[in-house]
Amino acid sequence: EDQVTQSPEALRLQEGESSSLNCSYTVSGLRGLFWYRQDPGKGPEFLFTLYSAGEEKEKERLKATLTKKESFLHITAPKPEDSATYLCAVRDDYKLSFGAGTTVTVRA
Amino acid sequence: NAGVTQTPKFQVLKTGQSMTLQCAQDMNHNSMYWYRQDPGMGLRLIYYSASEGTTDKGEVPNGYNVSRLNKREFSLRLESAAPSQTSVYFCASSDWLGATQYFGPGTRLLVL
Numbered sequence: 001e002d003q004v005t006q007s008p009e010a011l012r013l014q015e016g017e018s019s020s021l022n023c024s025y026t027v028s029g030l031r032g033l034f035w036y037r038q039d040p041g042k043g044p045e046f047l048f049t050l051y052s053a054g055e056e057k058e059k060e061r062l063k064a065t066l067t068k069k070e071s072f073l074h075i076t077a078p079k080p081e082d083s084a085t086y087l088c089a090v091r092d093d094y095k096l097s098f099g100a101g102t103t104v105t106v107r108a
Numbered sequence: 109n110a111g112v113t114q115t116p117k118f119q120v121l122k123t124g125q126s127m128t129l130q131c132a133q134d135m136n137h138n139s140m141y142w143y144r145q146d147p148g149m150g151l152r153l154i155y156y157s158a159s160e161g162t163t164d165k166g167e168v169p170n171g172y173n174v175s176r177l178n179k180r181e182f183s184l185r186l187e188s189a190a191p192s193q194t195s196v197y198f199c200a201s202s203d204w205l206g207a208t209q210y211f212g213p214g215t216r217l218l219v220l
Contacts, residue, residue: 004150031206032206034208034209036211041214042213042214043112043198043200043211043212043213043214044151044198044211045211046208046209046210049208087150087151089150089151091206093206094158094205094206095153095166095206096151096153096209097150098150098151098152099150100148100149100150101150
């Protein structure tokens with residue numbers, strides 16, 4: 001059975017304090033790893049898809065990387081507007097399996 | 109483009125009542141999905157529709173039924189609501205089965 005584990009569960013950062021979120025997975029045949037951002041009371045918003053080890057994607061202050069067993073979401077010099085829950089999901093065949101998310105709070 | 113829309117936004121039901129959650133997408137996507145999200149757990153797939161005219165069970169289908177009304181619309185029905193179905197329900201769509209999924213704003217359901 002596919003498993004996706006995200007750590008930490010919660011992360012409190014000072015504005016400008018860079019950090020990383022981890023998504024570790026076990027899947028029989030990875031066919032894509034997805035990162036989403038979810039604001040309170042809203043639906044998940046797509047950020048990135050990674051397909052192979054060594055691949056990297058960037059968007060503003062966010063950078064996602066992928067290895068054979070885990071993915072990292074790096075937040076560089078975060079701002080309060082980066083506060084959200086970040087969800088990781090892996091695709092095995094057609095189905096997405098989601099982690100429980102990391103809630104990031106950035107204080108000004 | 110509105111993307112994925114869901115109605116209602118919030119609903120309170122009594123145990124045993126029935127209701128239908130509505131979902132529509134305007135992105136001309138072929139595949140649509142229903143998830144539930146509970147505190148401390150990842151999104152869990154209830155049902156999905158690979159294309160118009162087809163539906164299949166996901167990870168947690170018990171107590172639910174779905175209808176793919178046309179290419180745009182995918183509804184989720186609770187025939188006899190139970191407190192365990194208190195959750196936030198999200199509809200999503202994708203170009204094809206397994207492609208990037210785009211989510212609606214969610215329906216918050218409370219079953220008393």
